[in-house]
Amino acid sequence: MTRDLITISGDKSVIYASKMMIEKNIGSILVYEDSTVFGIITERDIVRKVITDCRDLCEVQAKEIATRDLITIAPEDTIEHALITMYRKKIKRIPVKDSDSHELVGIITTHDIISAFNTLELG
Numbered sequence: 020m021t022r023d024l025i026t027i028s029g030d031k032s033v034i035y036a037s038k039m040m041i042e043k044n045i046g047s048i049l050v051y052e053d054s055t056v057f058g059i060i061t062e063r064d065i066v067r068k069v070i071t072d073c074r075d076l077c078e079v080q081a082k083e084i085a086t087r088d089l090i091t092i093a094p095e096d097t098i099e100h101a102l103i104t105m106y107r108k109k110i111k112r113i114p115v116k117d118s119d120s121h122e123l124v125g126i127i128t129t130h131d132i133i134s135a136f137n138t139l140e141l142g
Contacts, residue, residue: 020094020115020125026051029058029082033069036060036081047112049123050085056123058085059112091116094124098135101127 025043027036029052036048040062047061060081068084069076091114092101105113115125 020127021131022125024049024056024123024126026056027081028052029080029085031081032077033060033065033079033081033084034076037065037076046128047126048081049114049126050081052082056089056114058082058087059089059114060085061112089114091123092127093118098132102132105129 025039025045026049027039029050036050040046040048047059049056050058050060064084064086065076068074069079090104090108090110092104094115094117096115101113105111112126112128114123115127116122117124
């Protein structure tokens with residue numbers, strides 16, 4: 020799990036989100052409003068919801084294209100549970116939410132899982 024969560028405010032532009040994703044070398048960014056993360060934007064969202072519709076990257080706000088109703092797992096869930104959930108929901112990233120505080124504590128990506136298995140194999 021990646022614990023360093025990269026977030027932006029929902030009122031930031033999609034171009035700002037894109038630049039953050041490039042700067043941090045990530046494929047998605049979490050979106051918050053009033054200190055609460057409510058959604059996620061992926062590179063695919065930008066292509067499908069902005070570029071394909073010829074919308075202006077500088078004018079569209081992050082909250083307009085963010086996928087809401089995040090599917091999450093708990094820190095104590097297994098990698099198997101994460102994989103099954105990601106497969107069934109057809110997602111490549113899954114935020115990890117603390118069971119007690121309900122705060123996001125990390126995110127698991129398919130890259131994280133592949134890296135973990137690779138480490139086990141090579142280690």
